[in-house]
Amino acid sequence: MQFTSEQRHDDGVLERDFTLGEIPGTLWTPESATPTPLILMAHNNGLPRKQPRLVARARYSAACGYAVATIDAPGCGDRPRSAADDQARADLRRAMQAGEPVDEIFESFVGPLVEKAVPEWRTALDALLSLPEIAGPVGYSGWTAVGIHLAAAEPRIAAAGFFAGGYVPRAQREEARQVTIPLLFLLQWDDEGNPRQRALDLFDAFGSKQKTLHANLGGHTGTPWFEKEDGDRFFGRHLK
């Protein structure tokens, strides 16, 4: 793990970009002398890790006392892109906006992306937990499909917050019952890209004994800010 840049913010949070082989990532750590719990933050459908809304969330959690790490998924953010991926992503966006069924694109494009992303998250987890300033336990926040596949495979994930989840590849829908850690499942009631009933069915399918659903009125990007606070309270119950 090579740190490639470093910036100290006004609130004391240290933001460092890193590379781990081919994988670019960012780590935010609080101004704290003691090792902190870690939250892995993955972004739905491979949004670039430097998307401002997502960076704001990461910095908020770091200011609350967590180490927060994110990496770009294969073909996303700062990583080499292929024309085929760009085409698939454009097709997916167009179909979602048109309200057309997207299951086929999800299976052929997002499914393999999830399969490729999870081993990289596990590699990143190994490297992050070897840093002296990070102690665990480890939470996961964000991209539902990656979180399901990761939590099903990775016993070090102690709690997870998932967002949206209306469209999830079939393999992860089936894996949901194997996820048994405490969950906070957040959805937007009128999410134009995530059918509500599918998201509710996925919440129902998780094997966890402790699972909480939060839903708010509005579309995909309309999540109210207090859900960020609620998310940190959730992690506070399970990671601190």
Added chain:
Amino acid sequence: MQFTSEQRHDDGVLERDFTLGEIPGTLWTPESATPTPLILMAHNNGLPRKQPRLVARARYSAACGYAVATIDAPGCGDRPRSAADDQARADLRRAMQAGEPVDEIFESFVGPLVEKAVPEWRTALDALLSLPEIAGPVGYSGWTAVGIHLAAAEPRIAAAGFFAGGYVPRAQREEARQVTIPLLFLLQWDDEGNPRQRALDLFDAFGSKQKTLHANLGGHTGTPWFEKEDGDRFFGRHLK
């Protein structure tokens, strides 16, 4: 409004029983020199206001800085009971436990109870807001059907937290779209007495632009304690 008993608890909360004509009630107020916001706490299906779980919730909110008031609904708690009411309540409980449809009992028994209860809550609200230690704004917490009917009629209610809501009389299901204040709608995912889909449909029906759904795994009485904290944070956003 006549206070009939007074008890100061260790946490500074003052608990006073009162009568308002024929209506018995209890008021909890925090140890505070400044007038406080008020939460009206009504209990699903007319549970006695001294039910220990409900008293614990009221005292928690009072310790957080709210005045909390509750009254017994007609025929409930300390009020004169009729054999017909007792029979209807027993029928309702038996039918719910057996998983039989209860709409008819709801229309004939709970519907009129809601109609009788709401004017009493408005009378209580007048009396409570005339006390120097209570300033408003006013929130409502608990029994969904009474809360809908009250919020639709009473502009002084600024925010409401509703619980369960799988069975609600038809008149209140239809009134839900007239409720436009910020809402926190709490349900238990496996509530044996409150069909999940009906509760979700009711959440969908409210006219409020700001509405949040919280659902947790488990049966009717299994709500996790952190929802109490979340409820007070909700009221904190809207009443403080």
